[in-house]
Amino acid sequence: MLSLDNFLGTGGNLIVYMAILTNLLDLDPVQLIAYCGELGEKPFRAKQLQRWIHQFGASNFDVMTDLAKSLREKLSTRAMIVSPSIVSDHTSVDGTRKWLLDVGQGNAIETVFIPEENRGTLCISTQAGCAVNCRFCSTGKQGFSRNLSVSEIIGQLWMAEFELRRTKNIELGPKGERQITNVVMMGMGEPLLNYEPTVTALRLMLDDNAYGLSRRRVTLSTSGVVPMIDKLSQDCAVALAVSLHASNDVLRDGLVPLNKKYPLAELMAACKRYLEFAPRDFITFEYCMLEGVNDTDAHAHELVALVRDSNNSVSCKFNLIPFNPFPESGLLRSKNPRIKSFAQILMDAGIVTTIRKTRGDDIDAACGQLAGEVQDRTRVQERMEKMTEYQQKFGENFGRIVEIPS
Numbered sequence: 001m002l003s004l005d006n007f008l009g010t011g012g013n014l015i016v017y018m019a020i021l022t023n024l025l026d027l028d029p030v031q032l033i034a035y036c037g038e039l040g041e042k043p044f045r046a047k048q049l050q051r052w053i054h055q056f057g058a059s060n061f062d063v064m065t066d067l068a069k070s071l072r073e074k075l076s077t078r079a080m081i082v083s084p085s086i087v088s089d090h091t092s093v094d095g096t097r098k099w100l101l102d103v104g105q106g107n108a109i110e111t112v113f114i115p116e117e118n119r120g121t122l123c124i125s126t127q128a129g130c131a132v133n134c135r136f137c138s139t140g141k142q143g144f145s146r147n148l149s150v151s152e153i154i155g156q157l158w159m160a161e162f163e164l165r166r167t168k169n170i171e172l173g174p175k176g177e178r179q180i181t182n183v184v185m186m187g188m189g190e191p192l193l194n195y196e197p198t199v200t201a202l203r204l205m206l207d208d209n210a211y212g213l214s215r216r217r218v219t220l221s222t223s224g225v226v227p228m229i230d231k232l233s234q235d236c237a238v239a240l241a242v243s244l245h246a247s248n249d250v251l252r253d254g255l256v257p258l259n260k261k262y263p264l265a266e267l268m269a270a271c272k273r274y275l276e277f278a279p280r281d282f283i284t285f286e287y288c289m290l291e292g293v294n295d296t297d298a299h300a301h302e303l304v305a306l307v308r309d310s311n312n313s314v315s316c317k318f319n320l321i322p323f324n325p326f327p328e329s330g331l332l333r334s335k336n337p338r339i340k341s342f343a344q345i346l347m348d349a350g351i352v353t354t355i356r357k358t359r360g361d362d363i364d365a366a367c368g369q370l371a372g373e374v375q376d377r378t379r380v381q382e383r384m385e386k387m388t389e390y391q392q393k394f395g396e397n398f399g400r401i402v403e404i405p406s
């Protein structure tokens, strides 16, 4: 039987061979049925195959013993199951685990697992880099390289779920304890600017023969691509988070440049429309707390007015994110008492508000630090050197996140 091993060691031949193999991680349930049809197989074979891939983490057709030998042989010469390869794998003292994954041509992306008492959340990336260039985001500062394919997006969940199980010696398959119970698309990239692969990956996350996650447990975070928010509501309405970060258009134009194209009134109207289809009855607004920029009492009151606008009142929660400073941003994190006062104004107005506890700070996995390594892998080192310099200048807490009890 032919397998990838037959081609290892032949240099360029391996690349040519891989290019003609279909990566089954790229296919959603319907596409997999069609693919099996092309091989002369019945639809139930696609379901079996899908379970082997997404529930047992199989990458070798030989282990799929309930598939006919002839089918396994066919698959091994025409298909593969390959996720981006792991460049590095770090676990923080608080249990947060971060993988750096190679997506080719000098691009790498980051995937972060955040364990909590009753759940495990995976934060995944949808693009290598990001073109939106939000002022407070280290990913944006590195520019945009390319969109990720379906296999590169779902491959992060596939890799992480089964790596976690292997590490903890947990049985593979649906009987083993699931490690990832929630997925957030909040890593590198703007998911709605890589729409089709993102939605295909979402469908796999929700499929009962794959990960079977409920729509409430999968959250897509967008900076506000209005037409695509509407499209998502029709195609695959998962929970929605919006990176808001400002209470008026002038401020948001400077922080989230996409606002110039889709200003706040349009964004709020899109959020309201989305709620008719959303699995939760609120939108989560993310708000990065930037000292002296967007964190005054006046801003908080303006936010209340924005979401309570009589024409576009949006049922929502706020998640206040203490900014993780990085040298190139020229921004600082709001002080803890300021964040608390800001939160109090929102809560006094009856809006559920949380202050995000930052996790994985010691492995650079905290929010806004998912910089990945786009093109130039020396930049993380550079950034860390600069951080040391800034800490010497501004005090040892520069760039560190202090947990704020909520």
Ligand code: SF4
Residues within 6 Å of the ligand: 130, 131, 132, 133, 134, 137, 138, 139, 140, 141, 187, 188, 189, 190, 223, 243
């Ligand atoms: S915050 Fe999100 S949308 Fe903005 S630059 Fe960063 S990754 Fe892109």
